[in-house]
Amino acid sequence: MTHQRLAVLTVLQREQRPLTIREIHELLDTAGDLATVYRTMHVLQEAHLVSRCDFRDGVARFEVSCACGALHHYHVICNNCGEVRGVEIEFPYAMLEGIASQTSYSHISPHVEFFGVCPACSKEGQNKKKA
Amino acid sequence: MTHQRLAVLTVLQREQRPLTIREIHELLDTAGDLATVYRTMHVLQEAHLVSRCDFRDGVARFEVSCACGALHHYHVICNNCGEVRGVEIEFPYAMLEGIASQTSYSHISPHVEFFGVCPACSKEGQNKKKA
DNA sequence: CTTGATGCAAAGGGTTTGCAGCATT
């Protein structure tokens, strides 16, 4: 609604990758207060305009919510250099049904992040082996 | 190896659920220092004796690594009351292959947590609707 | 005027680290 919030959304739209709150703050033209960005992210999250992801490094990241069709948006993070790749792939909904039937939980939604080794770091590893 | 580390493993074995470092510390008979538990968890993690999971609440949790066969161990967390249920279910490895081929990343491993509403909270919701 | 967003500063909470002391080999 407010100017600041639109600015945050614009940044996220432009970057098209998960951003730390600190990164968002630095990318804002009219850099307001960091606390304001934190509050803004809460609002945008509850409005389902952005989604939060967690790369297991203790820092929350945000990106614009995808207009998910059949394919869903995931991330693969390099264990070595931290590079993040986006992936569009179908999530196996059969799994959700299995979980629902095993647990009687409802409204189940998965939070998934993939970790691996990126091509560049893979090569480096090979070089190290050879050396 | 050391006494403290075995004690931590024993606690995790006994409880059979993801524990906060603070919880582990409180469950230890000879409660040493919190910092020691933090260091211990790092060691155990690197030794692949425990695995860390993340329930998106800013606190790391640990449990004994499963001797994974065909079925894998996952968690379903109640969005309302925070109750955690364990689930044993097959993970769709086809998904991993899809991601590997899309990204050229190797050694891909998924980190998954499921969120939903537990049966008890589901009932409460219905009561509220009726009331 | 009333409501809500902002900036600023301080506090909170989980985690890490430096250092000295202690145990074990």
Added chain:
DNA sequence: AATGCTGCAAACCCTTTGCATCAAG
């Protein structure tokens, strides 16, 4: 004696919060 684990305290970082101010309806 040497290595490494422990306890203690302080520091670090991300995040949240109280409060006064400011902008908008």
